[in-house]
Amino acid sequence: MSNNHPYKIIPDRITKLAENQIFVFGSNTEGRHGAGSALFARQYCNAEYGNPQGRQGQSWAIVTKDLNKGIRSIPLPQIKSQIEKLVEYAKTHPELEFLTTRVGCNLAGYTDLEIASLIANFNLPPNIWLPQEFVDCLIEDKPTLKVAFTGNSHKKFDEEGWKQVRNRLEGMIVRACDRALEWGYKRIQFYSGMALGVDTAAVEIILGLKDKYQYPIEINLTAAVHCINQDAKWNNLDKQKYHWLLSQCDAIKFISNLPYQEAGGIKCLNARNRWIVNQIKNAHDMMIAIWDGQAGGTANCIADAAKLNRRVIIYNWVTNTYQKLGNW
Incomplete structure (x- = not known):
């Protein structure tokens, strides 16, 4: 920046x-x-x-x-x-x-x-x-691997389940960084929709990567915010963490410049997911999904990526299994 x-x-x-x-x-x-x-x-x-x-x-x-x-x-x-x-x-x-x-x-x-x-x-x-x-x-132009996230809300997990899922998520992020280095990229660009749960956990993990792993690669982070009052119904502690995480990002992409209802309600959430999916378009770009296999926003985001033949790696935390979609 x-x-x-x-x-x-x-x-x-x-x-x-x-x-x-x-x-x-x-x-x-x-x-x-x-x-x-x-x-x-x-x-x-x-x-x-x-x-x-x-x-x-x-x-x-x-x-x-x-x-x-x-x-x-x-x-x-x-x-x-x-x-x-x-x-x-x-x-x-x-x-x-x-x-x-x-x-x-x-x-x-x-x-x-x-x-x-x-x-x-x-x-x-x-x-x-x-x-x-x-x-x-x-932003300086350099070979960049792009990685996006989608995943379930924090409300889905109990304390022990969330600890396990977070460890899995960190492992998948570290693996993506390792592959970026193997493939010769100079930057890895992450995209998060900033919802409470997998999205914000991914941001916290990414912000700690430089200190913890000392990667010889530029690590950037873009927050995709679906409206200007995304945190309107969150408690004060979650709001504080959200705004701190935003302040640590390299860029904030606003899908709408309006409050939630004026932005179209659920439509702006879907538009946020589509925007994120559209960022992963090159040969090695990928989406990391943490999913319980149930219908909802995460399922819709995975489906959008699959329709475009984007590379998606899914960790189903209920069955403790991995699945790959797209051209790997």
């Missing part, structure tokens, strides 16, 4: 904002806001027609195009100075969250790498969210 906190990644699709959120979009010198994210900002975020830049209701405009000159018409140093103003404003308004789109790309003609290189000059505050494309550019 270039910052001392995780990168926050915007949802793939934003349809509305929560009250404290600001939509950051690319504008033009005339402030017409007539297409793409600019049109969304005008229609739903109070962007002012004719106002080319700065805070406008629940939006923030960055001028990236001169309509009279076409693409790449606003010099990168000018875009950088506007990003600097956004960063300074965000630092003085920690109560707000700034959801930044791919400003300067698409209609303005710059590449994700060019804009991300401007952003890399700043120590971003934790309330600025970025698109996945920018974050990918900000």
